[in-house]
Amino acid sequence: MIDYLFRFGTDVYGHTILLGVNWDLFWWFLVASVAFLIVHAAAYPVLQRRKAQLARRIAQESTDAQS
Amino acid sequence: MLNPRTIDARFTRAPTEPRVARHALEERLFHWILAASILVLIVSAFAPIFGWKFHWVAIHWIAGIVMTLVILFHLGRALVSLEFWSMMVDRIDLRDLWRGAVGQLSRRGPLPGKPGKYELGQKLFHWGIAAVAVGLVATGLLMLAKLDTPFWQRNPYWLSETTWGIVYTIHGLCATVTLAMIVVHVYFVLRPEHIHLLRTMVTGWETRREYLEDTDTSRWRPEELKE
Numbered sequence: 001m002i003d004y005l006f007r008f009g010t011d012v013y014g015h016t017i018l019l020g021v022n023w024d025l026f027w028w029f030l031v032a033s034v035a036f037l038i039v040h041a042a043a044y045p046v047l048q049r050r051k052a053q054l055a056r057r058i059a060q061e062s063t064d065a066q067s
Numbered sequence: 068m069l070n071p072r073t074i075d076a077r078f079t080r081a082p083t084e085p086r087v088a089r090h091a092l093e094e095r096l097f098h099w100i101l102a103a104s105i106l107v108l109i110v111s112a113f114a115p116i117f118g119w120k121f122h123w124v125a126i127h128w129i130a131g132i133v134m135t136l137v138i139l140f141h142l143g144r145a146l147v148s149l150e151f152w153s154m155m156v157d158r159i160d161l162r163d164l165w166r167g168a169v170g171q172l173s174r175r176g177p178l179p180g181k182p183g184k185y186e187l188g189q190k191l192f193h194w195g196i197a198a199v200a201v202g203l204v205a206t207g208l209l210m211l212a213k214l215d216t217p218f219w220q221r222n223p224y225w226l227s228e229t230t231w232g233i234v235y236t237i238h239g240l241c242a243t244v245t246l247a248m249i250v251v252h253v254y255f256v257l258r259p260e261h262i263h264l265l266r267t268m269v270t271g272w273e274t275r276r277e278y279l280e281d282t283d284t285s286r287w288r289p290e291e292l293k294e
Contacts, residue, residue: 006236011228017228017229017232018229018232018233018235018236019232019235020232020235020236020238020239021235021236021239021240021243023116023239025239025240025243026113026116026243026246028243029243029244029246029247030246030247030250032247033246033247033248033250033251034250036251037250037251037254040254047171050170050171050174051167051170051171051178053174054170054174054175054176054178055178057174057176058176058177058178
């Protein structure tokens with residue numbers, strides 16, 4: 001698991017040392033950001049429609065309460 | 068979703084409309100110089116990793132210095148002359164987040180209000196990118212010790228190998244997070260409801276109508292521009 005996150009090497013004494021992040025993370029982050037965009041683009045119209053319905057309902061309830 | 072006609076209308080809205088000032092010239096220069104330096108940093112960092120071989124080191128550290136300088140400039144301006152508190156997450160942002168979530172889940176009111184100069188998402192993005200920028204600048208400046216520059220000779224033994232590993236890990240992690248954040252940033256600014264913000268970051272103004280449509284005028288009151 002840890003090899004998926006980091007790159008390791010060996011120093012002159014043969015000890016394992018941390019070199020940096022695993023560059024495959026580049027693709028993971030890129031895919032995650034694009035996935036977020038797709039989910040947002042799909043969900044946004046639905047959320048906006050629900051918000052508009054709620055606004056209409058509140059306006060209607062306000063009108064009913066006044067009359 | 069991305070209706071070109073809507074985008075065009077919001078992007079090029081009639082210049083005869085009354086305008087209000089949104090971004091001063093210094094802020095716009097900061098934004099675009101920062102964007103250019105980040106683009107150069109991303110290409111010079113990742114292209115060699117994925118096989119495009121060129122002399123990237125000098126390009127990378129010079130772009131990093133440019134980024135550091137413009138961030139210091141922005142920090143100085145933010146503390147002295149910018150509307151510092153307009154970028155802070157406040158109680159009203161959290162109340163509106165709660166109202167939005169409750170409204171979506173239970174379909175009950177009240178509705179969230181309009182934002183001030185910046186929406187909650189913009190504020191969170193700003194502080195997120197600020198955090199990774201601090202990580203990148205701090206570790207990037209340390210890495211300069213490994214380079215020969217006109218100002219000093221390289222000294223790769225300045226830190227232990229373990230410490231260098233941690234420095235490189237933080238730098239690489241912040242770089243990959245930055246890349247993802249840039250993708251999200253570009254997506255949001257290209258959305259029809261936000262596309263006019265791209266114009267405001269180029270020209271500095273938004274129309275009075277856009278200001279009134281999108282903003283709680285009690286939370287942010289800009290300067291009206293003379294025609």
